[in-house]
Amino acid sequence: xxxxxxxxxxxxxxxxxxxxxxxxxxxxxxxxxxxxxxxxxxxxxxxxxxxxxxxxxxxxxxxxxxxxxxxxxxxxxxxxxxxxxxxxxxxxxxxxxxxxxxxxxxxxxxxxxxxxxxxxxxxxxxxxxxxxxxxxxxxxxxxxxxxxxxxxxxxxxxxxxxxxxxxxxxxxxxxxxxxxxxxxxxxxxxxxxxxxxxxxxxxxxxxxxxxxxxxxxxxxxxxxxxxxxxxxxxxxxxxxxxxxxxxxxxxxxxxxxxxxxxxxxxxxxxxxxxxxxxxxxxxxxxxxxxxxxxxxxxxxxxxxxxxxxxxxxxxxxxxxxxxxxxxxxxxxxxxxxxxxxxxxxxxxxxxxxxxxxxxxxxxxxxxxxxxxxxxxxxxxxxxxxxxxxxxxxxxxxxxxxxxxxxxxxxxxxxxx
Numbered sequence: 521x522x523x524x525x526x527x528x529x530x531x532x533x534x535x536x537x538x539x540x541x542x543x544x545x546x547x548x549x550x551x552x553x554x555x556x557x558x559x560x561x562x563x564x565x566x567x568x569x570x571x572x573x574x575x576x577x578x579x580x581x582x583x584x585x586x587x588x589x590x591x592x593x594x595x596x597x598x599x600x601x602x603x604x605x606x607x608x609x610x611x612x613x614x615x616x617x618x619x620x621x622x623x624x625x626x627x628x629x630x631x632x633x634x635x636x637x638x639x640x641x642x643x644x645x646x647x648x649x650x651x652x653x654x655x656x657x658x659x660x661x662x663x664x665x666x667x668x669x670x671x672x673x674x675x676x677x678x679x680x681x682x683x684x685x686x687x688x689x690x691x692x693x694x695x696x697x698x699x700x701x702x703x704x705x706x707x708x709x710x711x712x713x714x715x716x717x718x719x720x721x722x723x724x725x726x727x728x729x730x731x732x733x734x735x736x737x738x739x740x741x742x743x744x745x746x747x748x749x750x751x752x753x754x755x756x757x758x759x760x761x762x763x764x765x766x767x768x769x770x771x772x773x774x775x776x777x778x779x780x781x782x783x784x785x786x787x788x789x790x791x792x793x794x795x796x797x798x799x800x801x802x803x804x805x806x807x808x809x810x811x812x813x814x815x816x817x818x819x820x821x822x823x824x825x826x827x828x829x830x831x832x833x834x835x836x837x838x839x840x841x842x843x844x845x846x847x848x849x850x851x852x853x854x855x856x857x858x859x860x861x862x863x864x865x866x867x868x869x870x871x872x873x874x875x876x877x878x879x880x881x882x883x884x885x886x887x888x889x890x891x892x893x894x895x896x897x898x899x900x901x902x903x904x905x906x907x908x909x910x911x912x913x914x915x916x917x918x919x920x921x922x923x924x925x926x927x928x929x930x931x932x933x934x935x936x
Contacts, residue, residue, distance in 0.1 A: 547812045552852035554805035559856025559909055560863065562798040566901045567864035569791040571894025576787060577753075580780050582649040583721045585616075586756045587763070587775045590745030598769060599743045605767045611751045611759050614646035617743040619733040624690040625671075625726065627679040634675055634724045636689070638733025638743075647749040650714055650727070656683045657712025664731035668711035674723035676713050685710045691736050706736055799908065805852070806912040809845045813920030817841060834925035841921040842914075849913025857906055867895040 589602055596602060596617075603615045619638030624631060641659040645651050650659055655673060662668045669689070671681060681687060691704040708728065715722055734740065750759050756775040763773055777784065827837060863870060871893045 547808075547815065548848050551805065551808040551812050551848055552855065554808055555802065555849060555852030555909065555913070556856035556859060558798065558802035558805045559853055559905060560860035562795070562802060562905050563857065563860030563897075563902055564864050564867070564895075565794050565798055566791065566905075567860075567895045567897045568867070568893060569787065569794060570896035570898055570901070573784070573787045573791070574896045575894045576783055578649075579717045580783065581753065581776060582653055582716050583718075583725065584776050584779060585647040585747035586750045586753050587612075587748040587760045587773065588745050588779070589748065589763070589767070590772050590774070591770065592772055594744065595739065595742045596745055596771075597742050599746055601768060602746050602771065606746065606748055606763055608766045609759065609763055611755065612748050612763075613751055614643070614749040616640060616643040616647045616747050617730065618745060618747055619730050619737065619739060620744045621733070621737050622692060623726070624692070625675070625679055626688040626690065627681050627685060630679045632675060632678050634672075634726050636691075636726050636728060636733060636736075638728050638730035640730050647747045653714045653716050655713045655715050657710075659712065659727070661711040662727065662729040662732075664729045666729075667706060667708045667732050668729065669708040670712040670714060670727040671710060672722040672725050673713055673715035674719060675726065676710070678723065681710050683710050683713060689736070704736060704738075708732075802905075802909050803912050806849060806909065807916045809848055809913060809916040810920060812848065813841050813845050813917060814923070816844065817920050817924040838921040838925040841924045842917045845917030845920070846913060849910065849916070853906060853909050853913065856909075857902060860905075861897065861902060864895050864897045867893055 589606065590596065599617045603617065606612050606615050617640065619636075621636050622633065623636040624633050639659070639662070641662045644659060650670075654670075657670065659670065662670065669687065671679070676682065679687065687708050687710060689706050689708050691706075712727075714727075728736075730743070734742070748763075750756055752759075753776065757777055760773045760775045764771070
């Protein structure tokens, strides 16, 4: 018990104590602050990385479904049976057929290639989230036979098209004549514009009714595939593999982690690298405790000699300085966790306030599609950071404490 009391007393200097002791306490304070800043920075950065990953995932899944079922030939003739078979899986919440093909739009002298997706508006929102990304118009305005079209915002801007304009859609699958292959041409009217916030979709995707797409591309009642929504998007790969048992036909099953793996791998790798880099900062701050304890051991040689003379064992001496170092690290760690969590939870308030004070925009809307700094605090990350930082703190106390335990009473008194 006395080891704890002496270790606590060594952590702070009393007014009557010497300059050296007060200097050691000042270095201890610096070590605490360094560890706190490192831990707080690590929590905030990982929370922001999680926020970017979540924002990216939500924007992608606003257009891409959790699971897609298609065939190797590119067309599903018995898609209604596929929908029924997929619905038998207990974790499938919704299914919607779709037609997808390449096309070229022309308007006002501008021509752009893009991907045409034929959908059923009444069931599309059950597998995707287009409704909340619509800037004008609604998906319900896609009526079969009226040849309406919904454009991505960047595609509409490139074509200089607005709601109500008429566009010319050219399908590359043309008519074979003795003279040449003539592309199929159809006029569509813009009934809506969406903006997902990802250039890939905003500039290269157009939505039409599935019946109109089947007529244009001469697919009769066939579709490209079936899109599914499951109860847990993170379980999509496993559910996709299980679906093969519920389908009566040969099918190709893919999921959102495969179709956009490059985005999420890039974010995940960046998150891990940022964790390692910032962990080095925490390690530097933690090992500042080594210099603090080494100076404390040198300054307390006389005290160590007296304790050893009174019968204190080397383990007790070692425990005293481990308590001192652990206390320094624990206080810094607790302050860092508290500050990091508070900042991560309120970053949507802190960042705009800093932008107003400094008169600048960190993420300009003209440059970045994600213009607000997102934050998604994971308590598992906080726990990992806390445990790793505490272990580093304990490691930092070992050498100075071992050095103190090796001090002999006669040698210490001779130096004094």
